[in-house]
Amino acid sequence: MTTETERLRDRVAAELLRARDRTVRLTEAVDEGDLVAQHSPLMSPLVWDLAHVGNQEELWLVRDVGGREPVRRDIDELYDAFKHARRDRRALPLLNAAEARRYVAQVRDKALDVLDHARLDQGRRLVADGFAFGMIVQHEQQHDETMLATHQLRAGPPVLSAAAPPSPSSVVTGEAFVPGGPFTMGTSTEAWALDNERPAHQVLVPGFHIDRAAVTNAAYAAFIDAGGYDDPRWWSTPGWNHRQEAGLVAPAHWQRDGRGWAATTFGRTEPIVPDEPVVHVGFHEASAYAAWAGKRLPTEAEWEKAARWDPATGRSRRYPWGDESPSPHHANLGQQHLRPAAAGAFPAGASPLGVHQLIGDVWEWTSSDFHGYPGFAAFPYREYSEVFFGPDYKVLRGGSFGTDRSAVRGTFRNWDYPIRRQIFTGFRCARDA
Ligand code: AVJ
Ligand code: FE
Numbered sequence: 001m002t003t004e005t006e007r008l009r010d011r012v013a014a015e016l017l018r019a020r021d022r023t024v025r026l027t028e029a030v031d032e033g034d035l036v037a038q039h040s041p042l043m044s045p046l047v048w049d050l051a052h053v054g055n056q057e058e059l060w061l062v063r064d065v066g067g068r069e070p071v072r073r074d075i076d077e078l079y080d081a082f083k084h085a086r087r088d089r090r091a092l093p094l095l096n097a098a099e100a101r102r103y104v105a106q107v108r109d110k111a112l113d114v115l116d117h118a119r120l121d122q123g124r125r126l127v128a129d130g131f132a133f134g135m136i137v138q139h140e141q142q143h144d145e146t147m148l149a150t151h152q153l154r155a156g157p158p159v160l161s162a163a164a165p166p167s168p169s170s171v172v173t174g175e176a177f178v179p180g181g182p183f184t185m186g187t188s189t190e191a192w193a194l195d196n197e198r199p200a201h202q203v204l205v206p207g208f209h210i211d212r213a214a215v216t217n218a219a220y221a222a223f224i225d226a227g228g229y230d231d232p233r234w235w236s237t238p239g240w241n242h243r244q245e246a247g248l249v250a251p252a253h254w255q256r257d258g259r260g261w262a263a264t265t266f267g268r269t270e271p272i273v274p275d276e277p278v279v280h281v282g283f284h285e286a287s288a289y290a291a292w293a294g295k296r297l298p299t300e301a302e303w304e305k306a307a308r309w310d311p312a313t314g315r316s317r318r319y320p321w322g323d324e325s326p327s328p329h330h331a332n333l334g335q336q337h338l339r340p341a342a343a344g345a346f347p348a349g350a351s352p353l354g355v356h357q358l359i360g361d362v363w364e365w366t367s368s369d370f371h372g373y374p375g376f377a378a379f380p381y382r383e384y385s386e387v388f389f390g391p392d393y394k395v396l397r398g399g400s401f402g403t404d405r406s407a408v409r410g411t412f413r414n415w416d417y418p419i420r421r422q423i424f425t426g427f428r429c430a431r432d433a
Contacts (some may be wrong), residue, residue: 054104066114134192158267168344213343239284331360362426
């Protein structure tokens with residue numbers, strides 16, 4: 001076997017370890033009562049996410065790739081996300097915290113043994129280039145971000161901390177113009193890209209303007225102060241209905257603070273930071289803001305063209321800054337900071353057209369419904385993405401401060417219901433040329 005294959009095997013093992021370190025940090029931060037509690041009807045108990053991560057690893061790496069005997073076949077049903085709604089999981093006979101920790105450790109030992117013997121250089125498509133391992137790394141990191149969102153919804157004194165994000169030397173404002181013409185959307189070559197990112201295909205995108213930075217807390221507060229939440233002109237019909245029924249008046253976790261606003265972030269209440277991206281807004285709020293500002297949300301194709309299209313060569317990059325994997329100077333990813341960074345804090349991560357922080361900070365709502373690309377084929381299972389295709393889900397792009405670098409790239413697609421704002425969601429605006 002080549003040294004290149006051995007390097008891949010080492011990289012896979014390191015990524016599995018890095019994901020598990022994060023899972024451990026998120027689940028050690030609280031006591032058993034907090035691990036089994038239902039912090040929100042929108043979220044699973046943390047102890048469910050923990051064992052579910054192990055169960056998916058068992059299903060795909062131990063049983064499917066490895067062809068080994070099950071570790072715990074009896075618990076598959078409990079940890080099948082399609083069998084029980086998040087709000088109902090608390091009442092199931094789940095593994096307790098000690099049992100869940102023992103289970104995930106047993107599975108990991110076997111998965112590493114499977115990795116040692118796997119033919120990453122040939123054979124089954126599931127195994128080639130370490131895809132199944134990469135899928136499981138991304139799955140654990142996705143659940144780590146979900147657990148981080150659960151931490152944000154948890155009441156009580158803070159248990160997580162991190163350094164403040166870097167501040168910009170100059171704040172980025174204004175728009176970039178993206179010229180019209182074809183660009184290559186999606187990928188057929190990115191080894192660990194998931195099925196919904198495939199295949200690469202040409203899309204003709206007319207010229208448009210896009211904000212160089214995500215909408216800030218200050219800009220969003222101006223929308224509130226201008227009566228944006230009370231004026232149905234800015235809202236779609238379903239958006240206005242939801243605003244009324246849910247009694248929305250501001251982003252989640254905001255409260256009035258004298259004449260301004262404060263936000264509670266992982267248990268700490270502080271005045272909002274004007275130049276940081278707004279976070280915890282739903283699609284309907286984002287769309288209403290854009291209408292008020294005389295703009296609109298970008299389509300998914302526009303977002304990806306702004307993030308990947310290189311005007312010098314016409315080709316699509318892996319990331320806005322080029323083809324190198326993210327490092328800490330490119331983007332605010334991986335829970336290094338517990339909040340998005342102000343506009344301009346990552347100049348090294350800007351796109352060739354000068355669009356900043358497309359990767360990291362906040363997931364960005366697009367105006368697009370979640371659908372398969374032309375030539376889509378579910379792989380390796382329909383339940384990863386295909387069953388969610390349709391008009392009910394909106395696409396989010398770019399990842400947040402809570403997204404690991406292994407679980408986001410220029411082609412990565414996330415999705416959620418338009419009313420959801422428990423994940424780390426913000427947006428930027430666009431407009432026609
Ligand atoms: C792609 C983030 C929408 O968390 O529901 C986790 C990822 N899929 N387990 C989700 C996922 C199965 C998924 N999102
Ligand atoms: Fe999952």
